[in-house]
Amino acid sequence: MAEPILATRGLIKRFGGLVATDQIDLDVAAGSVHALIGPNGAGKTTLIGQLSGEIRPDSGSIRLEGRDITAAPVHKRCRLGLARSFQITSIFPDFTARENVAMAVQSRLGHSFRFWRRAKSDPARTGPADALLAEVGLEDRGNMPAAALSHGEHRQLEIAMALATAPRLLLLDEPMAGMGVEESVRMVETLQRLKGRISILLVEHDMDAVFALADRITVLVYGRAIATGTPAEIRANQEVRAAYLGADEEEG
Amino acid sequence: MRVTPRLVVYGLFMLALAMVPTLAQVLAEPFLVTLFTRMIILAVAAVSLNLILGYGGMVSFGHAVYLGIGGYTVGILAEHGTTNGFVQWPLAIGISALYATVVGAICLRTRGVYFIMITLAFAQLVYFVGVGLYAYGGDDGLTIYTRSDFAGLIRMSHKPSFYYLCFAILCIEILIIHRIVHSRFGLVIRASKSNDRRANAIGIPTFRYRLAAFVIAGSFCGLAGAMLATQADYISPAVMHWTRSGDLIVSVVLGGMGSLFGPAVGTIVFLLLEEVLSSLTEYWQLVFGPMLLLLVLFAKRGIDGLLPGGDRG
Amino acid sequence: MLLLIEQSLNGLQFGLLLFLLAAGLTLVFGIMDLVNLAHGSLYMMGAYFAATFITWTDSFVLGAVLALGAAFLLGVAIELVAVRTLYARDHLDHVLATFGLLLFFNELVRLVWGPAGRTIQLPGILNTSVELLPGLSYPTYRLVVILVGGLVAFGLYWLVARTRTGMRIRAGASDREMVGALGIDIRKLYTLVFGLGAVLAALAGIMAAPITTVSIGMGERILIVAFVVIVIGGIGSIRGAFVAALMVGMIDTVGRAFLPEILRGFMSVPAANTLAPALASMLVYILMALILFLRPQGLFPARSG
Ligand SMILES: Nc1ncnc2c1ncn2[C@@H]1O[C@H](COP(=O)(O)OP(=O)(O)O)[C@@H](O)[C@H]1O
Numbered sequence: 001m002a003e004p005i006l007a008t009r010g011l012i013k014r015f016g017g018l019v020a021t022d023q024i025d026l027d028v029a030a031g032s033v034h035a036l037i038g039p040n041g042a043g044k045t046t047l048i049g050q051l052s053g054e055i056r057p058d059s060g061s062i063r064l065e066g067r068d069i070t071a072a073p074v075h076k077r078c079r080l081g082l083a084r085s086f087q088i089t090s091i092f093p094d095f096t097a098r099e100n101v102a103m104a105v106q107s108r109l110g111h112s113f114r115f116w117r118r119a120k121s122d123p124a125r126t127g128p129a130d131a132l133l134a135e136v137g138l139e140d141r142g143n144m145p146a147a148a149l150s151h152g153e154h155r156q157l158e159i160a161m162a163l164a165t166a167p168r169l170l171l172l173d174e175p176m177a178g179m180g181v182e183e184s185v186r187m188v189e190t191l192q193r194l195k196g197r198i199s200i201l202l203v204e205h206d207m208d209a210v211f212a213l214a215d216r217i218t219v220l221v222y223g224r225a226i227a228t229g230t231p232a233e234i235r236a237n238q239e240v241r242a243a244y245l246g247a248d249e250e251e252g
Numbered sequence: 253m254r255v256t257p258r259l260v261v262y263g264l265f266m267l268a269l270a271m272v273p274t275l276a277q278v279l280a281e282p283f284l285v286t287l288f289t290r291m292i293i294l295a296v297a298a299v300s301l302n303l304i305l306g307y308g309g310m311v312s313f314g315h316a317v318y319l320g321i322g323g324y325t326v327g328i329l330a331e332h333g334t335t336n337g338f339v340q341w342p343l344a345i346g347i348s349a350l351y352a353t354v355v356g357a358i359c360l361r362t363r364g365v366y367f368i369m370i371t372l373a374f375a376q377l378v379y380f381v382g383v384g385l386y387a388y389g390g391d392d393g394l395t396i397y398t399r400s401d402f403a404g405l406i407r408m409s410h411k412p413s414f415y416y417l418c419f420a421i422l423c424i425e426i427l428i429i430h431r432i433v434h435s436r437f438g439l440v441i442r443a444s445k446s447n448d449r450r451a452n453a454i455g456i457p458t459f460r461y462r463l464a465a466f467v468i469a470g471s472f473c474g475l476a477g478a479m480l481a482t483q484a485d486y487i488s489p490a491v492m493h494w495t496r497s498g499d500l501i502v503s504v505v506l507g508g509m510g511s512l513f514g515p516a517v518g519t520i521v522f523l524l525l526e527e528v529l530s531s532l533t534e535y536w537q538l539v540f541g542p543m544l545l546l547l548v549l550f551a552k553r554g555i556d557g558l559l560p561g562g563d564r565g
Numbered sequence: 566m567l568l569l570i571e572q573s574l575n576g577l578q579f580g581l582l583l584f585l586l587a588a589g590l591t592l593v594f595g596i597m598d599l600v601n602l603a604h605g606s607l608y609m610m611g612a613y614f615a616a617t618f619i620t621w622t623d624s625f626v627l628g629a630v631l632a633l634g635a636a637f638l639l640g641v642a643i644e645l646v647a648v649r650t651l652y653a654r655d656h657l658d659h660v661l662a663t664f665g666l667l668l669f670f671n672e673l674v675r676l677v678w679g680p681a682g683r684t685i686q687l688p689g690i691l692n693t694s695v696e697l698l699p700g701l702s703y704p705t706y707r708l709v710v711i712l713v714g715g716l717v718a719f720g721l722y723w724l725v726a727r728t729r730t731g732m733r734i735r736a737g738a739s740d741r742e743m744v745g746a747l748g749i750d751i752r753k754l755y756t757l758v759f760g761l762g763a764v765l766a767a768l769a770g771i772m773a774a775p776i777t778t779v780s781i782g783m784g785e786r787i788l789i790v791a792f793v794v795i796v797i798g799g800i801g802s803i804r805g806a807f808v809a810a811l812m813v814g815m816i817d818t819v820g821r822a823f824l825p826e827i828l829r830g831f832m833s834v835p836a837a838n839t840l841a842p843a844l845a846s847m848l849v850y851i852l853m854a855l856i857l858f859l860r861p862q863g864l865f866p867a868r869s870g
């Protein structure tokens with residue numbers, strides 16, 4: 001198999017006595033959509049946090065395209081091609097939607113020690129930002145304060161911000177949580193369009209979406225990866241059925 | 253910049269400031285020039301604080317320290333016979349920048365209430381350094397016998413000339429801050445205030461930009477310190493007392509955080525209020541203290557928030 | 566050697582006073598998330614109340630107890646009138662509003678008690694010395710301060726760590742909603758905690774008063790040192806406040822006592838005598854900078870964020 005875009009080995013994170021991620025070995029194949037499922041409290045967000053660099057693992061290693069990034073800070077990982085969306089919406093609420101995306105565009109236009117030129121009307125920022133807003137269906141929301149957008153639009157906006165950093169791998173933490181049916185369908189469409197172009201690690205409770213999108217699935221329970229395989233394999237796995245799929249109606 | 257009623261108000265305000273020396277002459281009240289020179293200098297300090305407090309969300313409780321650093325630079329150089337302003341003032345800025353770099357690098361690693369208290373504690377540290385400068389007057393301060401001299405280009409001892417120098421510096425500062433907050437750099441600072449975690453997650457290493465803003469703000473305030481010492485021909489640790497840092501925060505909030513002209517207006521209103529209240533009663537802070545509480549509760553956006561029209565992009 | 570012992574006792578005594586002040590600050594911050602610049606005002610008000618009540622009652626102990634009661638009522642009143650409205654606000658608002666309170670109380674004291682300071686006379690029995698070691702006699706009053714400070718510190722630890730009330734307090738710190746769900750009236754709890762902080766601050770002010778003097782601004786100088794204490798200790802942590810208070814008290818006192826002598830080794834006597842107090846004042850801030858450089862969350866981080 002070709003080199004995975006992301007590979008973790010033995011990732012352990014403890015919170016006091018609780019082992020939130022326990023010896024996680026995860027390989028995400030380049031170009032694939034890899035879903036991470038598991039009940040609430042399984043450690044999915046903690047794992048994403050370690051991958052994106054906000055949480056330091058107690059031990060273990062993380063490689064992105066073969067390069068060890070275990071100790072790299074958040075912004076560096078982003079620069080190397082790792083972008084994320086947060087489980088709880090995280091945007092710049094007092095900026096416009098366009099400015100939210102433009103900030104992410106700006107981050108890959110080199111350093112920001114530029115003190116004099118007016119930035120808001122700079123086409124190098126706004127051009128790509130508008131294109132990305134259109135890509136996620138927010139083209140008519142550009143001038144609205146981000147705080148005024150709906151929940152579903154916030155999630156789309158986060159995707160646009162992540163895409164603006166030109167990622168090689170997207171980490172999406174429950175992008176459909178709290179969405180209505182229509183919004184969910186739209187998000188699945190958006191991700192479908194990205195599939196193949198960008199590798200995606202998708203944390204999601206919506207099983208229809210997971211089985212529709214994922215090439216491979218890893219099941220996390222109590223911090224352990226109990227199974228990894230194709231959707232068909234996971235569906236057939238007895239242990240998974242017992243531990244998780246049998247009671248998959250949890251929300252959160 | 254679109255012309256909004258708010259902008260008109262600020263324009264008139266700046267125009268009024270420009271007329272102060274003339275007005276003082278007409279009214280035959282020369283002390284007005286002295287009073288307003290001092291106000292303008294403190295406005296320079298407040299406008300600089302606004303860059304990090306209003307736009308960057310960094311509640312620095314030690315900003316008055318730079319008034320002392322700038323002032324002592326001028327005073328100590330003068331004491332040793334260096335009165336050339338082209339040496340004194342840039343050095344005042346440079347030393348302030350250096351101090352801001354070191355202290356900022358420590359303070360900005362912390363967040364929230366830690367940041368408030370640490371900047372306060374560092375300010376107290378420098379305050380005691382000032383008190384300990386026994387060779388330069390210690391607690392009693394240092395009298396500056398020879399004013400800074402800019403190769404004779406400006407008549408520094410001529411009060412209206414000095415006033416216009418200070419006024420020009422304020423205008424230039426406001427222009428520079430205006431450019432900064434609308435530049436890429438400024439947007440990073442504002443994004444970091446809005447959601448620092450997000451800013452890092454989209455690949456912006458905010459620490460270094462916040463530190464740079466901290467240094468820029470400190471430098472401008474160091475310049476204000478040089479101006480203040482020159483105006484008073486005197487510098488003492490009292491300008492660095494932590495309550496002076498509190499006054500600067502009050503000025504910024506009173507005028508309007510994150511508004512371009514607000515802090516300048518706030519400073520002048522604050523100092524005028526002090527003049528008026530203390531002429532009415534010896535116990536003016538008995539009134540002013542509760543006013544602060546009311547300001548916080550009912551007019552968080554300060555004077556700027558009370559003005560009509562215009563958004564504050 | 567005897568001097569070192571004496572100064573260490575002084576350091577312990579100052580450290581315990583600092584702890585009383587810092588404990589209130591850190592409780593109020595840990596539980597209500599409130600930054601209170603006016604905490605030093607309560608220290609000052611305690612001392613002024615005591616000065617007045619001791620004169621009225623002609624009894625040190627009775628006057629002090631009355632002053633503590635008055636400080637509690639004052640604390641509760643401040644919480645009900647002003648502080649309560651601030652919980653939902655951000656830290657900058659806390660700073661501004663309590664800065665206003667501080668100005669108000671300084672001015673109030675000037676209006677009521679006048680600009681001149683007060684001294685508090687110790688009763689005869691306390692105004693003596695005890696011979697601790699041959700050649701080392703130590704003021705009885707300072708020993709009493711150490712004793713009272715130590716007892717209160719222990720009592721506070723017991724209250725927070727071992728009792729039901731303390732459990733509520735700690736629950737309030739970690740989860741406001743849970744406390745609400747437990748049926749505890751959180752508003753009443755907050756008022757009580759603020760009142761308790763006021764009493765602790767006033768107790769420190771009253772005990773310090775006979776040693777220093779009672780004056781306007783006495784609370785501000787020590788407030789900032791108390792800030793240093795809670796920052797070093799880890800904001801919100803009683804244990805951290807205790808350890809840091811003793812550290813700071815010790816370093817400050819011993820530094821003040823021995824720096825002049827040490828400096829005289831390097832420079833002229835008048836120079837050393839002027840420089841030493843300033844340098845001694847700086848020591849605790851240098852300590853803080855060092856500790857924060859190594860541990861930005863303080864020695865005992867009570868919580869993240
Ligand atoms: N900062 C933290 N401190 C302590 N415990 C935490 C922290 N973050 C998460 N946890 C705990 O770790 C476990 C995994 O949480 P999380 O990664 O959010 O799970 P998931 O995203 O799968 O629902 C949970 O039991 C949670 O309570």
Ligand SMILES: [Mg+2]
Pocket residue numbers: 044045046087
């Ligand atoms: Mg989660």
